[in-house]
Amino acid sequence: MPSGRDGADAMIEVAGVRHEYGRGADAVVALGPIDLTVSRGESAVLVGASGCGKSTLLRLIAGFESPTDGAVRVAGGEPEPGRCGVVFQQPRLFAWKTVGGNVDTALRYAGVPRGERASRRDALLESVGLHDVAHRRIWELSGGQQHRVAIARAYANDTEVLLLDEPFGALDALTRERLQEDFLALGAASGRTTVFVTHSAEEAVLLGSRVIVLGARPGRIALDLAVDLPRELGPSLLRRTPEFVELHERVRSEVRAAAGEGPAVAPGLAAARE
Numbered sequence: 001m002p003s004g005r006d007g008a009d010a011m012i013e014v015a016g017v018r019h020e021y022g023r024g025a026d027a028v029v030a031l032g033p034i035d036l037t038v039s040r041g042e043s044a045v046l047v048g049a050s051g052c053g054k055s056t057l058l059r060l061i062a063g064f065e066s067p068t069d070g071a072v073r074v075a076g077g078e079p080e081p082g083r084c085g086v087v088f089q090q091p092r093l094f095a096w097k098t099v100g101g102n103v104d105t106a107l108r109y110a111g112v113p114r115g116e117r118a119s120r121r122d123a124l125l126e127s128v129g130l131h132d133v134a135h136r137r138i139w140e141l142s143g144g145q146q147h148r149v150a151i152a153r154a155y156a157n158d159t160e161v162l163l164l165d166e167p168f169g170a171l172d173a174l175t176r177e178r179l180q181e182d183f184l185a186l187g188a189a190s191g192r193t194t195v196f197v198t199h200s201a202e203e204a205v206l207l208g209s210r211v212i213v214l215g216a217r218p219g220r221i222a223l224d225l226a227v228d229l230p231r232e233l234g235p236s237l238l239r240r241t242p243e244f245v246e247l248h249e250r251v252r253s254e255v256r257a258a259a260g261e262g263p264a265v266a267p268g269l270a271a272a273r274e
């Protein structure tokens, strides 16, 4: 397998990728060209203004679309639906099943033996704070609780790669913060490779070991930044550290500049890859 950052295994490889929707005069060039390698275990966050092609890139990695030019590889193979776990902005759950039933189904599809399912399900529900509502039907839950089920289901799937497309975008600030904490705790425990899409520079810096800013359509990489913050502090304290504040400002400024809304913080930072 080819090498990613720091010589680690390359889990996702995007080489010379461009993507157009439609044909001829009506074609919309949504993305690219993009070259990107995400290493095994990396938690990459794609951030950029609306319409810059973030979801398109995610869909290409998920195998829901094929690139117009270039190639995408996941774990050394062709992307195809089912190879990566995907969490969408609106949770897609079995509404007629219970919370526990939804997670059980994912565990069954992942091939977890029947005897191990109950303990795995309980541990996953515990980690997203839903153990006391395991017996409830999906339609009896709040929006935030439904998102937590979607996250637990995604982690129940045994895929090496997890793709999340603005999973917390539609939620109130408090629920969003709680879910960010769940995501950090589950992600750290699983060691999985994740690609997370967001509009929010703050969310990107909080969740990513790497933050990738895409410029305005057709999306190209404007900034690719390694983020090394003391996450053991937990999100609330971390947000108040000077390192966090500085990185947040830098990414926020770059997102605005990449969208054509003014200069980035300082010349020379734009193409930084640290």
Ligand SMILES: Nc1ncnc2c1ncn2[C@@H]1O[C@H](COP(=O)(O)OP(=O)(O)OP(=O)(O)O)[C@@H](O)[C@H]1O
Residues within 6 Å of the ligand: 021, 022, 028, 029, 030, 048, 049, 050, 051, 052, 053, 054, 055, 056, 057, 199, 217
């Ligand atoms: N199925 C489609 N057919 C035609 N154009 C499309 C299609 N899907 C997306 N686009 C266009 O491609 C561009 C990129 O869309 P995409 O959804 O990838 O952006 P995004 O950065 O994820 O946006 P947002 O943050 O608003 O979700 C946009 O101009 C969009 O209108």
